[in-house]
Amino acid sequence: MAHLAVTDLDRGRHLVDERLNRAGVGWAGARDDRLEVWNEDWRLTVDGRDHRLELESDDGRFGVQLRLVEDRAPVLHGEQGFSQKGSTQGNASHYYSLTRMPTSGTLRMDGKAIDVRGASWMDHEFGTSFLEPDQQGWDWFSLQLEDGTDVMVYQLRLRDGSVHPNSSGTVVTTTGDTRVLSAGDYRLEAGRVWISGTSEAHYPVEWRVGIPSARLDLEVRAAVDAQELHTAESTGVTYWEGAVVVSGTRNGEPIEGRGYLEMTGYAGQPMSEVLR
Numbered sequence: 001m002a003h004l005a006v007t008d009l010d011r012g013r014h015l016v017d018e019r020l021n022r023a024g025v026g027w028a029g030a031r032d033d034r035l036e037v038w039n040e041d042w043r044l045t046v047d048g049r050d051h052r053l054e055l056e057s058d059d060g061r062f063g064v065q066l067r068l069v070e071d072r073a074p075v076l077h078g079e080q081g082f083s084q085k086g087s088t089q090g091n092a093s094h095y096y097s098l099t100r101m102p103t104s105g106t107l108r109m110d111g112k113a114i115d116v117r118g119a120s121w122m123d124h125e126f127g128t129s130f131l132e133p134d135q136q137g138w139d140w141f142s143l144q145l146e147d148g149t150d151v152m153v154y155q156l157r158l159r160d161g162s163v164h165p166n167s168s169g170t171v172v173t174t175t176g177d178t179r180v181l182s183a184g185d186y187r188l189e190a191g192r193v194w195i196s197g198t199s200e201a202h203y204p205v206e207w208r209v210g211i212p213s214a215r216l217d218l219e220v221r222a223a224v225d226a227q228e229l230h231t232a233e234s235t236g237v238t239y240w241e242g243a244v245v246v247s248g249t250r251n252g253e254p255i256e257g258r259g260y261l262e263m264t265g266y267a268g269q270p271m272s273e274v275l276r
Contacts, residue, residue, distance in 0.1 A: 001234035002028075002039040004055045006062045007224055007243045008109065014227045014242060017057040020234040051101070051122070056108065066105035068098075068120045075099055075178055077152065077170050083125070084166050085156065086132040093127035099142070099150040099172055119144060121260065131272035134158050137239075137265015139188060141209065141220065143246055145257035148174035151216070153181060153209065155188050157265060171214050179213065186211045194225040196240075201228070201267035203240045209248075218248035220261065237274055238267040 004017045019039045021027035028039040035046040042055045049070040056063025074096040077083050083095040103120040106113050121142050140154035153169030169181035190204035205222035227242025239262065246257035265271045 001231075002042055003229065003231060003234070004042070004057060004063075005227075005229065005241070006064070006107070006109070007227060009223050009243065012224050014224055015057070015062045016229050017059075017062075018231050018234045019058075053105075061110060063108040064105065065108075066103055066116075066120070068101040068103045068122070070098055071102060072098075072100070072176055075150075075152075075170060075172050078168060078180065083168065085130050086135065086164070086166060088132060091129050091132055093125045093130060095123075095125040097124070097142070097152060097170075098122040099152075100144060100148075121150075130275045131156070133272050134160075135164060135270065135272045137263070137271045139190075139204075139207075140262040141188075141207075141244075141259060143209075143218070143220070143244075143257050143259035145246065145250070145255055147250065147255060149214070149216075149250075151209075151211070151214075151259075153186055153188065153211075155183070159270065169211075171211065171216075181211065181213075185213060192221075194222070196226075196228050196267070198230065199228065199238045199267040201238065201240075203228070203263055203266055205240075207261075215251045216248065216255075217250075218246055218255075218257075220244050220246050220259070222261070235274070236268075237264070237271075239264040240266065 001020045006015045021039055023029040030037040037044050045052050051068040053066045077095040081094055081096050084092045099121050101120040103118045107116045136157045136159045138154050138156050143151040150172040155167040156164035165183050167183040171179040187210045189208040191206035193202050194205040195202050205225050207220040209218040223243040223245050228240050230238050241262040244259050244261045
């Protein structure tokens, strides 16, 4: 299964496409000797440190053709890349990120090709089991700050509204050093709520993120409120995932940034049931 989404900030719209195909007949698959995955003509290939991503929506409305360069070591989250998600042994994942990959290529929108440059964030998380029955979903942030600092934090929400103690995060300094955060090392405070007209889910689209050890006090808000994904053809999960803008202070001085926010478990069945 594969999802493709592009947020058009200038026009305030969120474009989504998805595919679900069988691997056995070669329509989709992945190599086991290197990072190479495909779903029909959607493809990510890796040659050395170059990652090439080629995706276009089935109706031709939007697509990307990008070259992403792996120019620094992967960031290992949790304990050397082992991220415990629950209290029970085995409810965990292997988790690493490439947080700031120099990127260039083409974005296609409405039949027009636009040359783009930027810094991409690539997450890879995998395992055999993740969540426990009382876990409803999660709120996950990946933030690139203008001073070169990168932040990943998430909270696992329980069905009673509280936060699971295995929530965690990572701060990546400008020199590439990492600091692992436990649930008590940061705070996430939900603010303004956007209500989906489709699912009627209530999503917090403005957040306060505080990390005292990094002297960070950040305001995170959705670049576009309506960035909800309905994946009826593949996972059947409805969730919010999209671009955010960041402002706030570090050491009391103003700082800005950008990033991505994913919120699950606000509509439909709990994610612990989906991932069972």
